[in-house]
Amino acid sequence: MFHYYFNHYDSDSRTYFDGIEKMLTVEDIRNVSRLVGKDLGYQKHNRMFSNYRGRGRAFVLIASYKGRSAAYVPAVSYGCDAMNWKYDCSELSSEFWKVCRAVLLILGGLLCFQGHKMFRLTMFLIGFIFGVLITFIVVSVEHASHNGYGLISLLIGFFYGVFWLFVWWKFGVPLLSVQLTMILSGGLIASITMNQLGDYNAFALDINYWLTFSCIVIAYMIIGVAVMMHGHIVSCVVIGSYAVIAAISYYIDGNMEFIFVNFFRRVVVKNFGYAVLDPPFLIFTDTFLCIMWILLFLVGVKLQSRYQRNRSPFPPNRNVSLERPLSETTPLLYSEAYPSPPEYSATP
Structure with missing residues (x-):
């Protein structure tokens, strides 16, 4: 089986018929389309594909016998109701999601270039992101449709952010506070990796995946903890740069958001491991986004590392500072037996 992507968000009839025309002969099919590589025995006659709303594509089957091949009539799908294009095929086109994308762009930039410097803000944002993701996943597992649950996820995410900021304020343990950042960035790196490997047969089974x-x-967390400050900087840059790229991808019709979409579907959709991923990739748009992502990562790591040079790896914890006021006469080695410095006399 082969499939061929049309131009993004293009419902024009000319594009439709041009796409079908390219999938009529065996030679043209093999030249312009992609071979579906996953063959899972009993699943090969009932193929499932990851749906990319608004991305039109043609499917065709080539039958071969004794060195001869013939193509079946192609079928076309836009992953949505093409007769109701404006409301059903424009993914996340409501005003609410447009505002969310703009906020994502701004906050992603802060994490990418100022994440470690603005440590307390980062703790809140990371807790917020984690809360939104967990809530949205749980809601999507419990309900087939997640319409109307965006605000609920944001509200619960806000409380998650406040809680994680409180953890830092109360305990002030960097090893504990950076774990959530490393989990999210490690999960993003794993999602990128599995998005490329997901079409291999071995990863159709959930246990392998x-x-x-x-x-x-x-593995990422172990390496990050070994160099905690630099690990936290890299984690902030990974998350922030992806947020920026995902937001820009939405405005220029790229495909970077499908890294998260396929991970999300793997969590909530039953038997999604048997689906063919093979996300669309635009040569110019997505290549530009990949190059920009790499540049953002390098610049973000460089700027944050340079700012931290000759500085304390992590900011002081406010709660500890309030409990133990510091001054010029505060002993370096603090002891409960000597809570205050000794008195010195000006005369011998």
Whole structure:
């Protein structure tokens, strides 16, 4: 089986018929389309594909026998109701989601270039992101449709952010506070990796997929903890740069958001491991986004590392500072037996 992507968000009839025309002969099909590589035995006659709303594509089957091949009539799908294009095929086109994308762009930039410097803000944002993701996933598992749950996810995410900021304020343990940032960035790196490997037969089984996914996250966290400050900087830049690229991708019709979309579907959609991922990739748009992503990552790491040079790895915890006021006469080695510095006399 082969499939061929049309131009993004193009419902023009000329594009439709041009796409079908390219899928009529065996030679043209093999030249312009992509071969579906996953063959899972009993699943090969009932193929499932990851749906990319508004991305039109043609599907065709080539039958071969004794060195001869013939193509079936192609079928076309836009992954939505093409007769109701404006409301059903324009993904996340409501005003609410447009505002969310703009906010994502701004906050992603802050994490990318100022994440470690603005440590307390980062703690809140990371907790907020984690809360939104967990809530949205739980809601989507419990309900087939997640319409109307965006505001609920944002509200619960806000409380998650406040809670994680409180954890830093109360305990002031960097090793504890940076774990959530590393989990999210490790999960993003694992999602990128599995998005490329997801069409291999071995990863159709959930145990193989999630075991590999978990190993990538754990390995990243071990390396990050070994160099905690730099690990936190890299984690902030990874998350922030992807947020910026995903937001820009929405405005220029790119495909970077499908990295998260396929991970999300793997969590909530039953038997999604048997679906063919093979996301669309625009040569100019997506290549530009990839190059921009790399540049953002390098610049973000460079700027944050340079700012932290000759500075304390992590900011002081406010709660500890309030409990133990610091001054010029505060002993370097603090002890409960000597809570205050000794008195010195000006005369011998």
